Amino acid sequence: MSTLIDLAGVTKVFGSGAGAVHAFGPVDMTIEDGEFISLLGPSGCGKSTLMLMIAGLLSITKGEITLADRKVTGPQTDIGIMFQDNTLVPWRTVRGNIDLQLEMRGIDPASREDDVEELLRSVHLQDFQERFPHELSGGMQQRAAFCQAMVHKPKTMLLDEPLGKLDAMTRENIRKDLQSLWMQKRPTVVFVTHSIEEAIQLSTRVAVITPRPGRIERIIDIDLPFPRDFDVKSSPEFTAYVRETQEIFRNYGVI
Numbered sequence: 001m002s003t004l005i006d007l008a009g010v011t012k013v014f015g016s017g018a019g020a021v022h023a024f025g026p027v028d029m030t031i032e033d034g035e036f037i038s039l040l041g042p043s044g045c046g047k048s049t050l051m052l053m054i055a056g057l058l059s060i061t062k063g064e065i066t067l068a069d070r071k072v073t074g075p076q077t078d079i080g081i082m083f084q085d086n087t088l089v090p091w092r093t094v095r096g097n098i099d100l101q102l103e104m105r106g107i108d109p110a111s112r113e114d115d116v117e118e119l120l121r122s123v124h125l126q127d128f129q130e131r132f133p134h135e136l137s138g139g140m141q142q143r144a145a146f147c148q149a150m151v152h153k154p155k156t157m158l159l160d161e162p163l164g165k166l167d168a169m170t171r172e173n174i175r176k177d178l179q180s181l182w183m184q185k186r187p188t189v190v191f192v193t194h195s196i197e198e199a200i201q202l203s204t205r206v207a208v209i210t211p212r213p214g215r216i217e218r219i220i221d222i223d224l225p226f227p228r229d230f231d232v233k234s235s236p237e238f239t240a241y242v243r244e245t246q247e248i249f250r251n252y253g254v255i
């Protein structure tokens with residue numbers, strides 16, 4: 001595997017003087033091509049700040065980020081990005097929202113019809129493509145947002161708590177779909193979550209981040225077979241990873 005994202009001394013301070021907030025870093029970390037890495041850390045430790053800096057949507061105070069061998073100096077277009085609140089526009093159908101991502105990049109949606117159909121099927125939305133966002137459940141909206149984030153086949157996906165607002169059952173179902181999509185297409189995924197179990201279930205590595213200013217406390221390789229179904233999740237090995245991670249947060253007094 002080769003390095004896709006390189007963080008070198010990345011630091012973010014908001015504001016200046018007495019009101020300055022040291023939000024993140026310094027952090028050095030490499031993210032390999034095709035891996036699924038979760039950023040796991042307490043509220044306010046700078047996870048979203050880091051995602052925005054990787055996407056080139058927020059300036060870096062100190063240090064440097066390299067994405068696919070190019071220094072990030074402004075908004076990146078060859079990435080898929082998704083937040084807790086989706087960015088579906090209300091006046092377009094599911095299909096229209098997905099096509100919008102292509103149109104914005106100058107790609108003719110007609111040339112990608114088969115890909116869009118396949119994506120919609122993979123998240124079980126094929127029968128809802130002509131519905132508007134308000135006609136969908138929260139889970140279906142996030143599934144549509146996944147299609148939006150993936151339709152231009154980005155090598156890198158930045159997913160910032162995409163399942164955060166969903167109920168436990170929907171969350172579990174979408175995790176399954178996300179895992180099988182990742183297994184099929186192998187984009188590099190950077191995934192922010194507060195859930196220890198979710199991070200361990202989905203990731204090849206989990207980066208455990210300290211309370212603000214966020215620094216990498218430990219990077220844990222998750223050596224469990226994919227797909228990580230109920231059997232894997234109830235294995236002693238899975239439980240051992242959960243305990244190891246809980247222990248770190250307990251030592252910080254976070255849980």
Ligand SMILES: Nc1ncnc2c1ncn2[C@@H]1O[C@H](COP(=O)(O)OP(=O)(O)OP(=O)(O)O)[C@@H](O)[C@H]1O
Nearest residue numbers: 014015021023042043044045046047048049050212
């Ligand atoms: N635009 C901003 N101006 C000033 N401070 C900010 C700004 N954005 C974030 N911060 C501060 O930076 C710190 C990190 O915020 P960030 O949203 O990155 O944390 P997070 O780990 O994603 O939190 P959560 O898990 O609750 O979403 C917080 O203390 C926050 O108040």
